[in-house]
Amino acid sequence: MDTATLIRTARTQAGLTQSVLADRAGTSAPTISAYEHATRHPRADVLLRLLAATGVEPVLVPSTTGNARYIDLYCDALADHVRNDPTVLEPAKVKLDRMRPSDNVRVWRKLLDAGPSAVVAVLTSRDPDVRGLKADNPFARLGLIDEDIRLSLVDQARGR
């Protein structure tokens, strides 16, 4: 979940309007709106204050967990597949059409239209801000990676 969605979800869960949340968190409604539309990004301390105002207690998960490493390794393997066989973008487009509409799905559609280089750049990115996009990639549903290899990536991610 990206920061914009996190704020919007926490606010709607709490039954607050943007104005009420803004009052509680010491900011303005337009600022909340900008955060929820990802046109502005809150600092970490502001994010924590906003979440506290909605009654949410954040649980911090470091970006270096075994799971994060697994997603990186798995997406690297998918990127290799795309490099070797760019025609796989076509079945990925079909899968994408069956996924729930979201910002990430819209971004993936543009990436698939842009071509294999753009797709590989995202799949191999180590930018933490891109991890949510990688997590929603349409290639993972295609069974491109042999199960034995996938299981070895799980082990590798956990250092086993």
Place this chain on the structure above:
Amino acid sequence: MDADQLRDLARRAANRTGYRQILVLGSQAVHGSLPDVELPSITTMSEEADLAVVNDLSGDTPQQIEAAFGMGSPYHQSFGVYADGIALSEVALPDGWEGRVRSEQVTSHDDPTTPSRCCSRRSTTCARRS
């Protein structure tokens, strides 16, 4: 992911690992915190759920969960959703979270007489740094 998909994942994670308490972290915890509320569609967009085994003695349950239900798994390909295996030792939970968690029993596919507990609460909503 909707609430039924989350319950299915939690049930299967319990069966796979042999543990009876599965803690739902992250955005999917909203399904447990507001079970009777029709949630906005934005809350069901995510394909992934962060699942942790409570009282994991072996330390390898995150690996087991990812192997069986992780990104790219046959489960993901079949059902369109997947689980991230999380070790509770990897996350910072709020003090006293155990007392505030909301639990729900989900019946096992394999053994309907032995329910598992699927625990979640808004207070365990996970703010990933990544």
